[in-house]
Amino acid sequence: MRVATDDWSLSGEAVDCREHGVPADAVAAAIACGPLDASATNGTAVTTPTDAADVTSGTADVRVTCPPPGAVFEHVGVVRSDASVDVRSALVAAARSRDVAVEERAALASARAELAAVEVPSVDVAAARERVATAREAEAAVHADVAAARGMVAAREELDADVDAGRERLRTAVATASERETERVAAEQALSRARERAREARDARSRRLELEDRVGRLERDVRGALVDAVWDAFADAVDAVPGDATAGDVGESAGAYEDDDVTAALAVARIANPAAPMVLAADRFVDAECARETLDASVILATP
Amino acid sequence: MILVVTFSRAARQALRNACRAHEDAVVRRFGRAALFEATAFGAFLGLRLRERHGGDVQVERTEPLNEFVDELADPRDAAEAYESRESPSTPYAKFAAGRDLPSKATMRDREL
Numbered sequence: 484m485r486v487a488t489d490d491w492s493l494s495g496e497a498v499d500c501r502e503h504g505v506p507a508d509a510v511a512a513a514i515a516c517g518p519l520d521a522s523a524t525n526g527t528a529v530t531t532p533t534d535a536a537d538v539t540s541g542t543a544d545v546r547v548t549c550p551p552p553g554a555v556f557e558h559v560g561v562v563r564s565d566a567s568v569d570v571r572s573a574l575v576a577a578a579r580s581r582d583v584a585v586e587e588r589a590a591l592a593s594a595r596a597e598l599a600a601v602e603v604p605s606v607d608v609a610a611a612r613e614r615v616a617t618a619r620e621a622e623a624a625v626h627a628d629v630a631a632a633r634g635m636v637a638a639r640e641e642l643d644a645d646v647d648a649g650r651e652r653l654r655t656a657v658a659t660a661s662e663r664e665t666e667r668v669a670a671e672q673a674l675s676r677a678r679e680r681a682r683e684a685r686d687a688r689s690r691r692l693e694l695e696d697r698v699g700r701l702e703r704d705v706r707g708a709l710v711d712a713v714w715d716a717f718a719d720a721v722d723a724v725p726g727d728a729t730a731g732d733v734g735e736s737a738g739a740y741e742d743d744d745v746t747a748a749l750a751v752a753r754i755a756n757p758a759a760p761m762v763l764a765a766d767r768f769v770d771a772e773c774a775r776e777t778l779d780a781s782v783i784l785a786t787p
Numbered sequence: 788m789i790l791v792v793t794f795s796r797a798a799r800q801a802l803r804n805a806c807r808a809h810e811d812a813v814v815r816r817f818g819r820a821a822l823f824e825a826t827a828f829g830a831f832l833g834l835r836l837r838e839r840h841g842g843d844v845q846v847e848r849t850e851p852l853n854e855f856v857d858e859l860a861d862p863r864d865a866a867e868a869y870e871s872r873e874s875p876s877t878p879y880a881k882f883a884a885g886r887d888l889p890s891k892a893t894m895r896d897r898e899l
Contacts, residue, residue: 606842681842688794688843692819695796 484760484781485548486510496781497771498760505545507764507785511561513547514759549781552759555580559748559755563787564765568748570740571710574717577755578709585708591701598694606681611674618667625663628656710737713754720750724777725767752778788814789823790847791833798840805832822849858899861889 485494486505493500500510552560558573559566632653639646717740718733726746733740740747745765752761760781761774768774774782793799799819806813806821812829814822823829825848833846854863865888869879883890889897 603842681845684842685794685845692794692796692799699796 484783485546486783487546487548488544496760497775498782499771499784501784501786505785507561507563507762507787509545510547510762510783510785513545514549514552514556514560514762547760547783549760550758553580553757555752555755555757556759559751559761560757560759561762562745562748562752562765564745566744566748566765568744568751570717570747570751571706571737573748573751574713574754575706575709577751578713580756580758581713581754583709583712585705585712587701587704587708591698591705594694594698594701598691598698601687601691601694603687603691604680604684606677606684608674608677608681611670611677614670615667615674618663618670622660622663622667625656625660629653629660632656707737716754717750720753721746724749724753749778752780755780788825788849789829789833790820790845790849791823791836792820792845792847793836793840793843794819794845795840795843798836798843801836801840802844805836862894865889865894 484496484498485492486498486500487493488503488505491503554576555573558576559568632649636646636649636653639649714733714737718730721728721733721740721742722730724746726743726749728742728746732742745767749765749767757780760783761778762783762785763774764785764787768777768784771782771784774784791802793802802819802821806816809828809832812824812826812832814824816822823832830846833844837844837846853859865879865883868886868888869882872882880891882888
């Protein structure tokens with residue numbers, strides 16, 4: 484691990500850059516911002532990574548060369564004296580970083596596989612609905628024409644007037660009515676077929692929803708099991724890291740912890756196997772080496 | 788009324804939100820489905836969900852069933868007779884056989 488600016492650089496697994504006045508936020512941002520874009524350094528030479536997995540990242544101000552941060556870093560990567568930590572979520576990340584195996588994971592993996600395999604046929608019923616609505620309106624409109632033409636023919640017959648033109652109009656209207664009726668029937672049949680297919684597609688959608696719910700429940704189960712699996716280790720870690728809280732403050736049941744967040748964050752960091760260094764700005768350790776030993780992780784001490 | 792049935796988590800959540808926001812338009816809620824009032828606004832709520840979630844939202848228009856119309860005389864009589872049968876374990880097929888009641892197949896084949 485290497486922390487550097489244009490003026491100085493520090494290497495090792497326990498780095499104290501407080502004397503340089505580097506704020507924890509700047510170091511954390513440098514670690515979290517991802518691989519450094521060479522152009523951002525204005526031509527400043529970027530250190531060759533010391534380890535194949537290491538990436539140099541940061542701004543032109545602070546650069547950190549270290550493995551990319553994992554989920555643990557998001558929860559307890561930076562510990563300030565006003566830290567606030569969601570113990571359950573942080574422990575899930577810690578357990579995952581240690582590859583803690585829980586049997587619920589097999590069920591989750593198989594539910595996810597089943598979910599991925601669900602295929603929902605695509606059915607467009609809207610077009611069929613629109614065709615029916617249009618056909619029905621067109622049919623109703625021509626019926627009115629037929630009635631009007633028929634009325635006119637009858638009226639002229641009563642007057643013994645010439646009815647040829649009226650009859651022609653009636654014939655045309657009747658013919659159109661028949662065409663439109665045929666179209667309406669065809670449209671209705673098409674809609675009924677589309678609805679049948681849509682109903683089958685909904686079976687697949689229902690199945691997919693059930694599986695989504697199952698995956699959701701299993702994800703919760705897995706998280707719960709991960710917290711359970713590391714809970715005792717967490718209690719021991721609370722004892723081991725500096726702070727007033729002791730194992731006695733950690734409840735019997737997993738997740739029950741109501742003491743100070745700094746101690747919790749340090750305890751989580753101790754049991755986790757974080758890839759990236761921990762950035763510490765809480766005054767709990769005499770020096771960086773002591774912090775590295777207690778947390779069993781590479782550390783960077785920074786100013787708050 | 789307007790019946791809305793959802794088929795995905797996102798659509799189900801959107802339906803819950805719509806129901807919560809427009810209680811006055813909701814006749815009844817059932818898990819991932821809901822009945823909206825038979826108004827243009829009820830249709831609007833259903834159609835908005837269908838617009839956003841496509842095939843994951845089914846919208847149907849329902850109407851109350853009047854069992855006293857002639858068209859439903861057969862199934863109504865059959866239901867009434869069967870529900871007042873003396874032996875509760877008699878299956879409908881056997882019950883209908885000796886009486887002037889429609890068979891299940893007859894009723895299945897007759898569309899309303």
